Amino acid sequence: MFGAPSDSALIRRYYLYRATLSVGFITPIFTLFLLRSLTFTQVGMLSALYSVLSVVGEIPTGYVGDRLGRRASLLLSVAFTVGSLTGFVVSEGFLPYAVLYVLWALALTFRSGSMDAWLYDMLDQRLNTERFSHVRGKGDAVQNWTAAISMVAGGLLYGIEPTYPFIGAVVFNSLGFVSLLSLPKNRQYDGRSEDEPDRIDPREASRVIRDQLMRPPLRSLVLYCGLFYAIMGVGHTYVQPMAIETLTPYATSVGVQLPADTTSATATARSGEAGAAVALGLGLLYAVLTAISSAGGYYAGAVEDRIGVRRTVLLVPTVTAVILVVPTQLAVLALPMFAVMRTSVPLVQPIANGYINDHVEEVGRATLLSAVSMFYMTLRTPLALGAGLVADASTATTAIAMLGGVFLVIGGAVWLLGEVAPESRATIGEQSGPPVS
DSSP, X not given: OOOOOOXXXXXXXXXXXXXXXXXXXXXXXXXXXXXXXXXXXXXXXXXXXXXXXXXXXXXXHHHHHHHHOHHHHHHHHHHHHHHHHHHHHHOOSHHHHHHHHHHHHHHHHHHHHHHHHHHHHHHHHHSOGGGHHHHHHHHHHHHHHHHHHHHHHHHHHHXXXXXXHHHHHHHHHTHHHHHHHTSOXXXXXXXXXXXXXXXXXXXXXXXHHHHHHSSXXXXXXXXXXXXXXXXXXXHHHTHHHHHXXXXXXXXXXXXXXXXXXXXXXXXXXXXXXXXXXXXXXXXXXXXXXXXXXHHHHHTHHHHHHHHOHHHHHHHHHHHHHHHHHGGGTOGGGHHHHHHHHHHHHHHHHHHHHHXXXXXXXXXXXXXXXXXXXXXXXXXXXXXXXXXXXXXXXXXXXXXXXXXXXXXXXXXXXXXXXXXXXXXXXXXXXXXXOSOOO
């Protein structure tokens, strides 16, 4: 459909694709949208369902990425995303939302391993794999900048009609089809390579996972970062209600009228005009936080060059977990806590993923990265259920603090007992010899 792009044009098209992944229209109001008809426990159940389905789907969808091609897998991801967003416009209630979460989980799993595998393979073919953290990190930044702009629009649209942000997201995310078709296939899938595509059968996929993921140097890194990503993923669900709980007194002091029950996110979500005012405020808050967080992805490569992989992946999650606990004692620090939450994952993820890519072989790369995502989602499932129960029993602020405490205990144990990201760039295949059949 498109001519072969130059190297610089290829990177720009990748950034364009990353922009279309933004769901900024719905991000600042999504939990409020759900709380119109659900409880925190039900929201936690949906999040746990999403995690379980992601676990179940990661290996087969990663296999699709290795079998049919990374770009084909990414196109399927866009289709499922658009389908899920459309469903929120026309349905309401726990069971319909559960079906839509199935589609959302499929969208994630078809993208999770294939996106990084496509980029790494393309850099390997045309540029330099050492640029992975830089390009991936700047792609995160582009996605965040796009989200920041659309978040304000999402807050405004929610005030007019709660389903309008989803309509805006459907239109915008559909552009992903066009941006993906402008990207070339990886060489082994483009029909022009003289070599056979590096495709593996399910038995080989299992062998790749066993031999490459369950040994040093990836074992401790995947556990440590997986726990961190899981906690951040669950924690983001409670940012909107936590903002209402901690920042409402400051809003009312400047004349913003909110529900009488100022500590209840569900009351705010169901309060008509007051809910609209909060949605606009959350849109602005999220836009600012997302603009700040883009620095994490943008400077990920520079941070890696300056302090190294090991120090980054050890220190950033630990500091973030400590900050999650602080607002229970001093509510005004919720704002900087939100900023740290939004910045830490975009900073750590490109660096950690680059390290993982450096330590695996090309064959089965998408399958292996999908297996890593599957592990992250396995950790997320009990955390989602537990946080929902804690939030219903106390507050969203307490639930987020609990998540920070869990990381400090378990992540600290992994740090002390395991070797997280030892400084080596040799692949596992080089370290351990021929695969065991």
